[in-house]
Amino acid sequence: MKMFFDFLPVLLFFIVYKMYDIYTATAVLIAASAIQTVGHRLIKGSFEKTHVITLALVALFGGLTLALQDxxxxxxxxxxxxxxxxxxxxxxxxxxxxxxxxxxxxxxxxxxxxxxxxxxxxxxxxxxxxxxxxxxxxxxxxxxxxxxxxxxxxxxxxxxxxxxxxxxxxxxxxxxxxxxxxx
Missing domain, CATH: 1.10.132 (Topoisomerase I; Chain A, domain 4)
Structure with a gap:
């Protein structure tokens, strides 16, 4: 179950990209990574370092992708x-x-x-x-x-x-x- 939970943002990115475009998929990836990070905190009572690092990098690179349309x-x-x-x-x-x-x-x-x-x-x-x-x-x-x-x-x-x-x-x-x- 943990592996699926960890993999979910990437899977959602893939599905949304196939349905829409890279920019919509990027926005979904940022949101899914944030939900994953906060969800782990709510369920387990602590943040998982890999989720936090991934969220920070997704927000940075995804945010630049969306802001600059690149x-x-x-x-x-x-x-x-x-x-x-x-x-x-x-x-x-x-x-x-x-x-x-x-x-x-x-x-x-x-x-x-x-x-x-x-x-x-x-x-x-x-x-x-x-x-x-x-x-x-x-x-x-x-x-x-x-x-x-x-x-x-x-x-x-x-x-x-x-x-x-x-x-x-x-x-x-x-x-x-x-x-x-x-x-």
Whole structure:
């Protein structure tokens, strides 16, 4: 359910774009992101950082898109978000005792520190890659292709990356399980 809730603004953007245009879809994206952020606060009692960051960037880039009637601003939004996440993941290598990926997944997994570091850097690299691919598609193809890529391409690439990450983790999870059995 959480995944659907997180995905809803992008889905609404896609649907409204197909029915109307990029500017109407952008306005819906801004509204849906605001509702998502406030809704999470009302339901869970706290703001989710990714929703707040996404809302800020959607409002900035979407607002510029609407004010200047230039769709290039909204096309930059996924790149800005992905590159910001990459910076956070890289920064977490140097700030605090745990990387961001370990903070997010450490409650569910026990992994050697080197694996956490590699996993964290892999996510950072993946976010850089997604941002670069988004910009390529935004400028090399028409808006229809970019909107389809934003929904299906970015989601598909993320799914493939998660599968690859899972395959990478399997041998390390067996080691962790064996280590726990020795206790």
């Amino acid at each position: 769709e290039n601003f909204i096309k930059w939004k996924p790149t800005a978000i992905n590159w910001l996440f990459a910076i956070v993941f890289i920064g977490s290598q140097f700030i605090g005792e745990k990387t961001i990926i370990e903070r997010m997944m450490g409650g569910n997994l026990t992994l050697p520190q080197l694996v956490w570091t590699k996993l964290n850097l892999a996510w950072a690299g993946f976010f850089v890659f997604l941002g670069a691919v988004n910009i390529y598609v935004a400028y090399a193809f028409d808006t229809d292709t970019w909107v389809n890529f934003k929904l299906f391409g970015l989601m598909g690439l993320t799914l493939l990356f998660i599968i690859a990450q899972s395959l990478y983790l399997v041998p390390h999870l067996k080691e962790s399980t064996a280590d726990k059995g020795d206790e």
